[in-house]
Amino acid sequence: GQQLNQSPQSMFIQEGEDVSMNCTSSSIFNTWLWYKQDPGEGPVLLIALYKAGELTSNGRLTAQFGITRKDSFLNISASIPSDVGIYFCAGQTYTNAGGTSYGKLTFGQGTILTVHP
């Protein structure tokens, strides 16, 4: 099956530092998504990327859809304590379920981010 390799597994940084994490795969994806999960909560969508080469920003977050469609990265600039959490990448491919097209998500293993004040 499809697999995503997300790195690093964890990061410990000082407030104000920039953060970078990435996902790679041997498979091609149609869409790349980045989620954040706070403790005790479900993942929340941060950024969605739909075209190869696309670079998208959302406040201090910037993400890119790799040209080969097999990778994506997420950058967080000037980290703050509330950035703490688990960040997941997810790649979407289209499959068919009972005659209905469906976008299947494959998730990376997650990056645990700790920010020290």
Place this chain on the structure above:
Amino acid sequence: NAGVTQTPKFRVLKTGQSMTLLCAQDMNHEYMYWYRQDPGMGLRLIHYSVGEGTTAKGEVPDGYNVSRLKKQNFLLGLESAAPSQTSVYFCASSITGINNYGYTFGSGTRLTVV
């Protein structure tokens, strides 16, 4: 603005017991999903549904059953719980199946099987 609501939030089962996890969404989404989250493994799809009355197997369906009798509800059942099913379970829903701007997740059910 409830979104996706999961019940219960926590549960402890003995091996062999059965239970049903309930997921309810109030956004009129067609698609619903059940995932399990284990440390270091991300989220893995158990079962999903592309509409009322339909269900399909995901990546790790063994030991689970699902039903989607009503559009807003997606039930996940464990007929005979095993310690390997100790996990955090997340339900999600989406408007459509393609370019759906991501899923909306519930806050999870933490299940421990002893």
